[in-house]
Amino acid sequence: MKIFDTYFKWTGKLLTRPLTRKIVLHHRAGEGDVLSIHNTHLKNGWSGIGYHFYVRKDGSIYRGRPIEKVGAHTEGNNMDSVGICFEGNFEKDIMDKAQLESGRLLIAHIEECYGRKLEIKRHSDFGATLCPGKNFPFEEIKKASCDDLVSKMFSDGVISFSNIRNWELFLSGKSRPKAEYIRAVIKRYQAKNQSQ
Numbered sequence: 001m002k003i004f005d006t007y008f009k010w011t012g013k014l015l016t017r018p019l020t021r022k023i024v025l026h027h028r029a030g031e032g033d034v035l036s037i038h039n040t041h042l043k044n045g046w047s048g049i050g051y052h053f054y055v056r057k058d059g060s061i062y063r064g065r066p067i068e069k070v071g072a073h074t075e076g077n078n079m080d081s082v083g084i085c086f087e088g089n090f091e092k093d094i095m096d097k098a099q100l101e102s103g104r105l106l107i108a109h110i111e112e113c114y115g116r117k118l119e120i121k122r123h124s125d126f127g128a129t130l131c132p133g134k135n136f137p138f139e140e141i142k143k144a145s146c147d148d149l150v151s152k153m154f155s156d157g158v159i160s161f162s163n164i165r166n167w168e169l170f171l172s173g174k175s176r177p178k179a180e181y182i183r184a185v186i187k188r189y190q191a192k193n194q195s196q
């Protein structure tokens with residue numbers, strides 16, 4: 001999984017989020033690149049794109065607002081949540097596998113960053129909106145967890161099998177390997193992705 005960095009100019013000071021309890025999922029209700037969302041949100045008078053991540057239909061993932069900053073995506077719930085937006089209008093579209101897979105891995109990646117499972121919610125859980133659309137594969141995406149990230153690493157062959165016992169325990173949910181170990185694996189995973 002690769003996350004494309006973006007280099008947006010913010011028109012206001014972004015505040016650091018005091019806590020992170022959940023991830024809120026949105027759809028774009030349309031199509032276009034991440035810059036076009038940034039520009040739309042600037043026109044709303046916001047500091048810039050309000051989502052932390054944008055997942056395009058082809059499965060590519062872009063950074064929006066820095067993950068540690070307060071977003072602008074779900075009224076009354078921005079102080080404790082990370083916002084992910086999916087390209088498309090899932091009132092009528094059906095999500096392709098590539099986008100679904102990226103969404104799941106991204107959630108797993110965010111949970112790994114915070115070292116715990118987070119609540120996964122839809123925008124419509126917090127207000128009168130159709131977002132993210134009636135066809136949005138919420139249950140399938142919600143199943144994502146750290147386990148998905150680890151499974152992906154296994155399939156990519158980046159995990160040291162000398163430590164497989166740790167991973168077995170981790171996957172069975174009985175315990176978690178030490179954070180330093182996870183970080184080392186992620187680092188190796190990223191190095192491998194970059195060299196491809």
Ligand SMILES: [Zn+2]
Binds near residue numbers: 025027073123129132
């Ligand atoms: Zn929304």
